[in-house]
Amino acid sequence: NDVNSATERVTGYPRSKLIGTDFSDYFTDSTKARAGYQRVFQEGVVRDYELVIRHKDGHTTPVLYNASLYRDDGGSVIGVLATARDISERRHLEAQLRQSQKMEALGTLAGGVAHDFNNILAAIIGFSELAKDHMAEDLRERRYIERVLQSGIRGRELVRQMLQFSRKTDQERKPLLLSALVKEAVRLLRASIPSSISIKTTVKSESGVIMGDAVQIEQVLMNLSTNAAHAMREKGGVIEIELSDFSVTGPRGNSRDMEPGLYMKLVVRDTGSGIAAEIMDKIFDPFFTTKKTGEGTGLGLSVVMGIVKQANGYVTAESVPGKGSAFTVYLPKVEDESRIEQRGYEDIPTGQGRILFVDDEEALVEMGEDILAELGYEVVGRTKGGEALAHFRLDPARFDLVITDQTMPDMSGTELASDLLVLRPDIPIILITGFSHAVNEESARALGIKGFVTKPLTREEIAKTIRKVFDEKT
Structure with missing residues (x-):
């Protein structure tokens, strides 16, 4: 009987302690180890038999056990020649692959629900802010609305965190x-x-x-x-x-x-x-x-x-x-x-000017009109990109800014933006997206779009985005 130095390292015991002891005692599952050893005598060979070696300090090492009968020149069995190959790295890579697959599945799920869910959250956040502003500070109902608003914002952050698993983009x-x-x-x-x-x-x-x-x-x-x-x-x-x-x-x-x-x-x-x-x-x-x-x-x-x-x-x-x-x-x-x-906390910037607001969700158009009006802007809302384009074509100089959703049934926000910029190349456009693989901030700016934001937005966020776009124009 003999063992090599690798066996000493993986078990934590010196050669002198290992020789003469029961082979199966050094595995987490001694019954399975013993069965593998017996199979060598029954079948003559064992290949890639999975076992886990336990070190004397308690840590474990997964191995593939391979063994065959060792015979003398006359063909008589005189022993077993066994090796155990450390597969820790393989197990680690397999775990990483499983984790990657889980993340990919999560990303697919997130991408599938993000657009619709963000529209729902946009309405919850927007109308909560409007309702809160029309209530006295000491009203109990105002506190209820504030809780709804907080929950909406938490929901928004949850969606954004889920989307990170699929986007793999660097954050700011x-x-x-x-x-x-x-x-x-x-x-x-x-x-x-x-x-x-x-x-x-x-x-x-x-x-x-x-x-x-x-x-x-x-x-x-x-x-x-x-x-x-x-x-x-x-x-x-x-x-x-x-x-x-x-x-x-x-x-x-x-x-x-x-x-x-x-x-x-x-x-x-x-x-x-x-x-x-x-x-x-x-x-x-x-x-x-x-x-x-x-x-x-x-x-x-x-x-x-x-x-x-x-x-x-x-x-x-x-x-x-x-x-x-x-x-x-x-x-x-x-x-x-x-x-x-x-x-x-900063003051929410207000302003003046005419804004064309486009979203296929009627509730979001209503909310956008009310929020922007309270910020001081004159707003025209439309639920279809084609209608918005036709209205803009009547008098391109009338509007100071266009805010459009990206995902709409008749035409996308980027398609609308391209047509608007043909009619008036200097019109500032803000693109709002719930979730879209088709466009990102870089590609939007390449089209001439000045602002790129994701739903759902708070009133403060949309106000600051508008102010930033107007400041860049001047």
């Missing part, structure tokens, strides 16, 4: 003061969780700057925190949110397998029910959820993983069933603080 990343985002997210969180759950915030690093998209980073914290709150919904508890500096030194192969450098470390910890060990490796999968039907989408943690990876960060999860869970996010720290994005 800016230097962000992470402590400010954490404090803002905590304020939003306090208003949405039961009073039986308290929030403890510890910010040890006030000045740490990261590169990212402010809405996305806030989404990470909100998703982790709402999951924590859900885990404590019955008995209450504490959500601990901690922000600190963190550094990784040494080579890439460190204990966390992270690139060396400086990071911001964000921990969200709860005292809830915890996560069972057998599902820990599934919690970041799209659509995986332990919540009851209607209580969750199964996208919360997969969105977190996607956003953090896009920011070149890392996410880890720890849990003790019955005691709680902790999710830790590491985001690379940057030194350039010259362009830190400060998220604040």
Whole structure:
């Protein structure tokens, strides 16, 4: 009997300890290992028999076991010649492929529903804003409308996060003061969780700057925190949110397998029910959820993983069933603080001028007319691209701006824009798209379109887009 040095490494035991011991003791499934060994004697050979070797420290290595009978010159069996090929990398690649296929399926689903769903959300957000503005500040009904508006905006962000899986495009990343985002997210969180759950915030690093998209980073914290709150919904508890500096030194192969450098470390910890060990490796999968039907989408943690990876960060999860869970996010720290994005509230810009507003959804045309009128503009609404073109042709100089949806049954927004620009090359056009593979901002600008935005929009967003287009014209 003998073993090579590779066997010593994969089991963690020296040759002297291995020789003379039971072969099957070093596999996670000793019964299956023993059956594979017996098959060699029954069939003379075993090829690519899958087993998992357990190292003495507990970690495992998947292998393909191959063995054949070893005979002397007279043909008598004197032993078994066996090899075990490490297939860890293959398993890793297979897992990546499965994940990629899940993301592709999610992207296909998102693309299929995004346009219609964004139209629905556009109406919810737009009419909620209009209703709120016509209510007194102290009315209870105004608070209800504000909750509807908040939910509409959250729905919009969910659709946008889903679409990221299919678009694979870079987001607008800016230097962000992470402590400010954490404090803002905590304020939003306090208003949405039961009073039986308290929030403890510890910010040890006030000045740490990261590169990212402010809405996305806030989404990470909100998703982790709402999951924590859900885990404590019955008995209450504490959500601990901690922000600190963190550094990784040494080579890439460190204990966390992270690139060396400086990071911001964000921990969200709860005292809830915890996560069972057998599902820990599934919690970041799209659509995986332990919540009851209607209580969750199964996208919360997969969105977190996607956003953090896009920011070149890392996410880890720890849990003790019955005691709680902790999710830790590491985001690379940057030194350039010259362009830190400060998220604040600005006055909504108003203006004057005549706008032609085109959308095939009658409710959205009505909403657009009302919102733009309140911003100070004179508006003509149309539900068909052909009708809008005919109206514009009557007096091309009458309008100062055209806002059009992209996806319409009789003609697309880009087709309408092309015809309008033939009639009047200097007319500013804003293209609004729910979701379309056919056009992006670059291709829209190449056609001469001045503004490109995605549904659903808040009043502030459409107002700022109009102001930006008018400012560029002057």
